[in-house]
Amino acid sequence: MFAFFNKRKEQHKLQDKIELDMNNIPKHIAIIMDGNGRWAKERNLPRTMGHRAGVETIREIVKECNRLNIRYLTLYAFSTENWKRPQNEVNTLMELLVQYLRNEFDELNRNDVVINQIGDISKLPKVCQKELLSAYERTKNNKGVVMNLALNYGGRDEILHAVKNIVKAAKEDLISIEKIDESLFENYLFTSGMPDPDLIIRPSGEKRISNFLLWQCAYSEFWYSNIYWPDFKVKDLHRAIYDYQHRDRRFGGVK
Ligand code: FPP
Numbered sequence: 001m002f003a004f005f006n007k008r009k010e011q012h013k014l015q016d017k018i019e020l021d022m023n024n025i026p027k028h029i030a031i032i033m034d035g036n037g038r039w040a041k042e043r044n045l046p047r048t049m050g051h052r053a054g055v056e057t058i059r060e061i062v063k064e065c066n067r068l069n070i071r072y073l074t075l076y077a078f079s080t081e082n083w084k085r086p087q088n089e090v091n092t093l094m095e096l097l098v099q100y101l102r103n104e105f106d107e108l109n110r111n112d113v114v115i116n117q118i119g120d121i122s123k124l125p126k127v128c129q130k131e132l133l134s135a136y137e138r139t140k141n142n143k144g145v146v147m148n149l150a151l152n153y154g155g156r157d158e159i160l161h162a163v164k165n166i167v168k169a170a171k172e173d174l175i176s177i178e179k180i181d182e183s184l185f186e187n188y189l190f191t192s193g194m195p196d197p198d199l200i201i202r203p204s205g206e207k208r209i210s211n212f213l214l215w216q217c218a219y220s221e222f223w224y225s226n227i228y229w230p231d232f233k234v235k236d237l238h239r240a241i242y243d244y245q246h247r248d249r250r251f252g253g254v255k
Pocket of ligand 1: 100
């Protein structure tokens with residue numbers, strides 16, 4: 001009888017065990033950390049508790065991305081549209097950010113993580129800006145995964161920001177209009193110098209891009225799942241990468 005149960009347990013473990021091709025690991029993974037509110041609602045908890053639980057998931061996923069040698073991990077933490085949420089939720093998200101940077105700094109730094117951010121952080125509370133800039137300054141020479149926290153980030157806002165700076169440079173005769181091409185344009189994005197995301201993950205059942213990395217997602221592979229972000233585990237990350245490794249990426253060409 002026990003042997004029967006042990007065998008079933010073993011089979012389950014085998015089903016969960018995913019062999020990743022370490023020669024085909026995505027360079028850049030981007031995640032829309034969705035479903036915190038619904039996770040909390042299902043447990044009769046305030047939405048903010050869902051965000052707190054979401055921070056626990058961030059910890060495990062960053063660690064695993066680093067272990068897998070993923071170069072860039074971009075996490076959508078606060079969009080340009082998220083200001084429309086109730087003030088107490090916005091405040092909690094900003095407080096969680098500061099707590100995260102303070103509490104996790106030592107471990108992230110020990111693990112060689114670069115703590116970077118993308119988005120217009122000038123609109124965030126001063127304490128958030130200070131912690132973000134200081135975390136970046138102290139980790140910018142690390143050699144592990146670059147964790148981009150997307151904060152007050154919007155794909156449209158990023159493109160407008162790039163256009164304004166290109167026009168300004170053209171007016172000052174620093175660049176000529178003929179020289180404006182995709183590679184020049186990319187230099188003006190928040191992600192300048194980084195490869196486009198190979199894989200974009202969105203848990204929680206929603207299947208939309210929600211103003212995330214609009215320019216950069218041109219040839220990204222998408223992976224969706226019904227799991228809420230606080231329930232997203234390392235094995236789910238492995239599933240997404242495994243799936244990615246079995247896609248046929250042609251970038252508009254033919255094999
Ligand atoms: C979307 O879920 C989630 C967010 C808008 C915030 C994500 C933030 C965190 C995971 C924690 C804070 C971040 C850091 C870096 C410390 P939702 O609230 O829209 O969920 P719902 O669709 O179920 O309502």
